[in-house]
Every structure is written in C-alpha cells, then in structure tokens.
Amino acid sequence: MTQDVKINRGLKGIYFERSGVSHIDGAKGELLYRGYTIHDLAEHATFEEVCYLLIHGDLPTAAQLSAFDDQLRAARQLPLAIYDIIRACQGGHPMDVLRTAVSALAALEPDSQDASEEGFLRNGLRLTAQVPMIIAAHEAIRNGRDPVPADPDLSHAANWLWMLKGEKPSLEAARLADVDFILHAEHGANASSFAARVTVGTEANLHGAMVTALSTLAGPAHGGAAEDVMKMVAEIGRPDNAAAYVKAKRAAREPVTGFGHRVYRAEDPRARHMRDGVRKLGEEMGAPQWYEILQAVVEAMKPYARHGLNVNVDFYSGVIYQLHGIPMDLYVPIFAIGRMPGWLVQCLEQRRSNILIRPLTLYNGPDPRAYVPISDRKSAP
Numbered sequence: 001m002t003q004d005v006k007i008n009r010g011l012k013g014i015y016f017e018r019s020g021v022s023h024i025d026g027a028k029g030e031l032l033y034r035g036y037t038i039h040d041l042a043e044h045a046t047f048e049e050v051c052y053l054l055i056h057g058d059l060p061t062a063a064q065l066s067a068f069d070d071q072l073r074a075a076r077q078l079p080l081a082i083y084d085i086i087r088a089c090q091g092g093h094p095m096d097v098l099r100t101a102v103s104a105l106a107a108l109e110p111d112s113q114d115a116s117e118e119g120f121l122r123n124g125l126r127l128t129a130q131v132p133m134i135i136a137a138h139e140a141i142r143n144g145r146d147p148v149p150a151d152p153d154l155s156h157a158a159n160w161l162w163m164l165k166g167e168k169p170s171l172e173a174a175r176l177a178d179v180d181f182i183l184h185a186e187h188g189a190n191a192s193s194f195a196a197r198v199t200v201g202t203e204a205n206l207h208g209a210m211v212t213a214l215s216t217l218a219g220p221a222h223g224g225a226a227e228d229v230m231k232m233v234a235e236i237g238r239p240d241n242a243a244a245y246v247k248a249k250r251a252a253r254e255p256v257t258g259f260g261h262r263v264y265r266a267e268d269p270r271a272r273h274m275r276d277g278v279r280k281l282g283e284e285m286g287a288p289q290w291y292e293i294l295q296a297v298v299e300a301m302k303p304y305a306r307h308g309l310n311v312n313v314d315f316y317s318g319v320i321y322q323l324h325g326i327p328m329d330l331y332v333p334i335f336a337i338g339r340m341p342g343w344l345v346q347c348l349e350q351r352r353s354n355i356l357i358r359p360l361t362l363y364n365g366p367d368p369r370a371y372v373p374i375s376d377r378k379s380a381p
C-alpha cells in the first residue's frame with residue numbers, strides 16, 4: 001500500500017504559509033521583526049514597543065505606545081479562582097501550573113470564546129499581562145508567601161521582577177529582563193507557534209491555542225533547553241572539564257544542549273545579546289565562572305561549527321537567570337512571558353486567512369486483513 005512519495009519528516013525546510021511578522025536568514029544568522037533587525041530592537045526598544053510592533057505591524061508613536069501600555073497595565077488582574085487553582089497544584093512544574101491556569105482562564109473569562117479579530121486581540125493582550133502574574137503567584141505560593149500584587153507604575157519587565165521577588169528591581173535588572181523578552185518575542189514557524197496555528201486552524205479560541213503553545217514550548221528540544229543548559233553547566237563544574245564533557249556527549253551521539261537549530265546554520269543572532277549579559281552580570285556579581293564554563297563549551301564545540309552547529313538563544317539565558325537567583329524550573333515560563341506577543345500575532349495571522357492545517361502520513365502498516373473473532377485469536381509470536 002505504500003507509494004513512492006517524498007516524506008518531509010519534521011516538515012524540515014517546508015514553507016506552509018506566508019507571514020509578514022518575522023524573517024529569519026538561517027545561513028547569515030539574521031532575524032528581523034517586521035523589517036527591524038533584532039539587534040536594533042534589543043539595543044533601543046522596550047518590550048512594550050516590540051509587542052506593539054509585532055501585533056500592529058509598525059513601531060508606535062509616543063501616544064500609541066502610551067495607550068497600548070495603559071491597556072497592558074490595566075489587564076494585570078487575575079480572577080480569584082486562579083489563585084485557588086495555583087494553590088491546588090503548587091507542587092507541580094511551573095510550566096504545568098501555568099498551562100493549567102491559562103486553560104482555567106478560558107473557563108473563567110467571560111469573553112474567552114470570542115474568536116473574532118477583536119476577541120483575539122483583547123484576550124491576547126490580557127493573557128500577555130496575566131502570564132507573568134500566574135508564574136510569580138505560583139512562585140510565591142509554593143514558597144509559603146502571599147502573591148505580590150501587580151504595580152501599575154512599573155513596566156512589564158520591572159513589574160514581573162517585582163511580583164517575582166517582592167522588591168523593586170534595579171534599572172539594570174529590569175532592562176536585562178526587558179531585553180530577554182524582546183529576544184524571545186517571536187520566531188516564525190517555531191514548534192510552539194506552529195502548534196498554536198494548528199489549533200486556530202480548527203477555529204478554536206485563543207486560550208486553547210495558547211495552551212497548545214505552552215505545552216509545546218515546554219519540551220527540552222524547544223524552550224526547555226535553557227533549564228538543561230544550566231544543569232549542564234553545573235555538571236561541568238569547571239571550565240577545564242568542558243572538553244571532556246563535549247567529547248563524551250559527541251561519542252554517545254547525544255545533543256549538547258543550547259546548540260543546534262532547525263533554521264540557523266550560523267550563530268543564532270539573539271545569542272550575542274545574552275552572551276554580553278552573562279559576561280557583564282557575572283563580572284559585576286563576582287561570579288565569572290559561569291561565563292567561563294559556557295565559553296569553554298563553545299570552544300570545545302568549535303570543530304562542529306563548520307557543520308552549522310552553533311549556540312542558540314537558550315545557551316546563555318539560563319545562566320543570566322541563575323545569576324539573578326531565579327529557580328531553574330522558571331526558565332521555560334520566562335520564555336513564555338516573552339513569546340506571548342509572538343504567539344498572539346501568529347494566531348491573528350492564521351485567523352485572518354484561516355485554513356485547516358492537516359498534512360498526510362503515508363501508511364506503512366499491515367496490508368488489508370480479515371477480522372478475527374476474539375475466541376479464534378492467538379497471541380502474537
């Protein structure tokens with residue numbers, strides 16, 4: 001029954017749609033959001049500006065940004081039942097708790113079923129404000145503290161750190177979180193955005209698509225890599241152990257986490273900003289060893305760079321979070337905070353020219369055969 005057709009496993013190199021949001025040049029290692037290079041945005045923009053850019057297509061004027069920011073700050077509210085749900089599953093991985101809370105919000109928000117363009121926008125912005133609240137509330141509750149109420153005077157990034165730690169962040173810490181969110185905000189048809197598009201393709205609501213996206217982001221081959229990099233760095237322990245670690249991984253044909261990418265063959269352009277952050281922060285905090293271990297791993301992986309194996313965005317981010325004293329299991333949820341506008345805009349694009357996403361699998365099972373009554377069946381050899 002098999003036919004001679006080409007199978008594109010993992011949809012490698014397949015264009016399935018057009019998109020006006022981000023452009024990735026994997027060979028050159030370039031990333032543009034709506035035509036702006038990621039480097040300019042990381043150096044000059046704020047996360048709120050980038051959200052506006054991604055969602056509305058152009059950078060905002062001061063008045064547009066102010067109105068958008070007001071909307072985002074006003075949305076920093078959670079139904080009380082969400083805190084009960086977080087309490088009930090406080091021992092779970094923060095990504096599971098986040099996904100469960102977002103799913104519960106679908107049942108608690110009166111307009112979650114509104115799958116119109118306006119409904120997607122309203123629910124998407126609200127969720128962008130709520131996701132950091134859920135993560136911070138869970139972190140407080142599992143440590144026996146009361147959740148810290150959102151501060152409407154703070155930016156998105158500063159308010160996240162405030163809710164997480166219960167103390168006002170320094171300007172530098174808030175800016176580092178802001179840049180982290182900008183770098184993670186959008187990345188074309190990555191696995192979680194693609195999964196969200198599949199959900200929207202069935203005309204499901206936005207909360208459902210976000211639950212799909214969160215589930216997909218959590219895996220170690222995608223957003224979970226930052227957590228694994230930190231575990232790897234801890235296991236390596238000292239820069240001079242890095243070469244032996246890499247050699248053993250390569251010999252076992254296991255991936256060195258934080259390296260490799262489906263699209264980039266050159267270095268992931270986002271990594272540069274994280275690398276600078278780790279180096280500076282490590283020096284400032286008198287903990288340069290983490291950066292040194294990471295660079296020793298990069299050195300040991302150099303022979304493979306010519307095969308297109310370079311660091312990705314997650315290689316450096318874990319150590320930044322570690323230096324900020326953030327628990328490892330919050331690294332993926334932090335990625336999700338940054339990715340919210342990317343998921344939203346991918347869902348909006350999908351919705352605007354919607355089509356059911358339904359590829360084919362080529363059957364390679366048994367040939368047609370007769371049904372055997374249970375009394376006549378023999379166990380398989």
Ligand SMILES: CC(=O)SCCNC(=O)CCNC(=O)[C@H](O)C(C)(C)COP(=O)(O)OP(=O)(O)OC[C@H]1O[C@@H](n2cnc3c(N)ncnc32)[C@H](O)[C@@H]1OP(=O)(O)O
Pocket residue numbers: 010220221222223225254255256257258259260261262263309312313314
């Ligand atoms: C935000 C993000 O999602 S970025 C990605 C985060 N994930 C990670 O860092 C996890 C580690 N990386 C990986 O597992 C992979 O590179 C992925 C899943 C990201 C991409 O995988 P794919 O596009 O399917 O590449 P694929 O697995 O086919 O790799 C191609 C070759 O490079 C090798 N390779 C890929 N990644 C790595 C790695 N991290 N370490 C060592 N070798 C690797 C593969 O073994 C394969 O070699 P082969 O052709 O000799 O068999």
Ligand SMILES: O=C([O-])CC(=O)C(=O)O
Pocket residue numbers: 184186187189190191222261262263312313
């Ligand atoms: O694009 C991808 O495949 C993964 C990635 O880097 C991201 O989602 O940021």
